[in-house]
Structure formats: C-alpha cells, structure tokens
Amino acid sequence: MIVYTPENHLPLIAKVEAHLGERLLGREEKSHYHQFKVLAKDARALIQFLRDEPGLGFAMFIDLTAVDYLKYPVAQPERFAVITTLLSPSLGIRVQVKAFVAGGEPRIPSLADLYAGANWTEREVWDLYGIEFLGHPDLKRILMPDDFDGHPLRKDYPLRGRGERGNFPVYHATTQKPQGDA
C-alpha cells in the first residue's frame, strides 16, 4: 500500500498540467487526493488521458456524483459540477475530476464507454440533477419513479415536492358494513 504524501502526486500533477495547459481551471489538494477542475467540454478528454497515459493508469472507476451550486455563497464557474473519482491501482492513488456544467440545459459527455461503472451513476445524476450525459447508452431514471417530473436534488426543487405526495388516493374509514363474509 502506498501512503499518501503530496510528493507522490507531483508526477501526476505535472502530467495533467502539461496535458491541459490553459484548460485547467485549478486544482485543489484534498485530504488524500488531488482534485482537478475543468469545464464540462474538457472532462472526458482529461479522464481518458488519466486512464490511458502510461505511468498513470487510472483504470478503476470509484464514483461519479454532482453538486448544484445554485445557492452556494462562493461564486463558482458554472451552476453544476460533475465530480468523478478514479483510482490508479498501479500508483495506489486517487484523483478527482470536477467538471463544471452550465445551468439551463446541463450537458456533459458520458463516460459509460470508458468505465462500465459510470453507467448507473450517470443515470442517478441524470435522475436527481437533470444533467444529460451525451452518448450514454440508456439514460433513464434509476431511483425516482419513471414518470416523475423534475429533478429533486436541484436546489430550486421544493423540499416537500410539488404535490406528488397528494396525488395518491387515500383510504377513508367508513361506517359501511364490509361486504362478503362479515
């Protein structure tokens, strides 16, 4: 097992900075990994680079999630961010790619053909945030009911919903005698 030190990330940082140049919006040192910030259009190329570049080999997909910065006090480049976490089994380190996605009609290229694990997590992000993954083989809801309207983890979605809870018919007690074998 390789213990995290900032030093053993230096080759990774150098390679990513050389590869992206101006397109790298920033990077941040987290507790035990580095996070690279890019715009949505550069995310897929960066992740493919991390996966395929000899000496990096981020072959393992850990997670993909999203953030809605709508009411965030600190200004961000765009409203949404899609965050992908990868692991390099050969280096023993993790890396995070934070891709900023514009609001309105949020779109980002899918990773489902690079990592099989991205398929369902992208469906989850689509379901709850409404971020469309271009090129996803089967982009449909995974948690909410199929015909649910809206994307409830967006910060402008009301906590108590928009009346979905009231749409179900309810049982009412009645004084009527039960039918059949009473």
Added chain:
Amino acid sequence: MGVSGTTNDWATTTLDTAVNWARANSLWPMPFGTACCGIEMMAAFMAKYDTARFGSEVMKFSPRQSDLLIVSGRISLKMMPVLQRIWEQMPEPKWCISMGACASSGGVFDTYTLIQGVDQFIPVDAYMPGCPPRPEAFLDALMMVQEKAKKGQAKSQEYVTGDASSDPARSVAFRTPDTHYRHGADRSTPAKEKSGG
C-alpha cells in the same frame, strides 16, 4: 368463556370466542422492514425479547400466510404501492402495526418522496412511537393487537374492502402509476402519451 368449577375437564364458550382466542395467540407476522426500525423489529424477534411467548415468532415473508403486517421504516412514494399490494394479498382477518415515527407520520422526513403516515393508505391497528421504538414498545403493540383480535376487532373491518381491483379509487396497488408521480398541478391533465413499442 365459562369454566366449570367442580370438574376440570370441560368448558363452555362460543365458537367465535374460541376462534378469536386462537387467532390472537397465533399471529403470523409479515415483516415489512424498510429502514432502521426494521433492525429493532429483528431485535424484538430474537431470543432476548422472545416474541415466541406471544405465539408470533414465525416471520413469514409471504403475505398470503400471515395476518399481521409490521410496517417498520420509511415508505417512499415508489414503495407505497408495493406495501399496499402486499396488504391486499394478506387474507382476512388481518392487522397492521405501524412501527416508528416514520411509518406513522413520516417522522423527520417531510420531503418530496416520503409517505406522511402509512395509515393514509392501509388501515393501521397499532401505532408505535419512537425513533426507533424499543422492543418493549413492539411487544406492547403486539399485545394491543392481541387484545383487538380477542374481541374480534380489526381496523381493516372499518374500511370498505371488497374487490379492490374493480374500484381503482380505493387502491393504488392495481393502478398503473402513470399519473401519480407527476406534480400536483398536473393532476387535471393526462400523463404524456408514451410512444408505443
């Protein structure tokens, strides 16, 4: 029930009383544990609290062979038709325990996806407060249901039952859910037509 004082080998009763007594002491629970309360329900069924003393230790994950539904946990919009279908599969007479704050009222989860009390959709005989309730509270609820069963009472009898599938106004379990998950404002407009295929 009257028991003879002099000789100890006979007793008189009505058939109803005998049947109700038998039912009360042999409730077969159908557990519906969807969240943390389910863990406490399992504790109540284990050796320390020993539900076998009340004749209901046989947890049946088959609604057709049980008469006591224990709803222990949060029920989401998507899960509720499943719960109601299971309830309707259980043969009469049947009882229901709503275990914990979530099942009884939605608890702290006053959100877009959570049912605010299962008693809106199925008749509940005993409510258990707590988050989660202690196993003692579970036994208390079980004894309340036993008392009801001994008197031949069940909340489900106060509701119109009949053929639920023929009256969609009363049952969501047999409806196609096309319109239910849409926004309340859309209630009057029909759901979007799905393209055939």
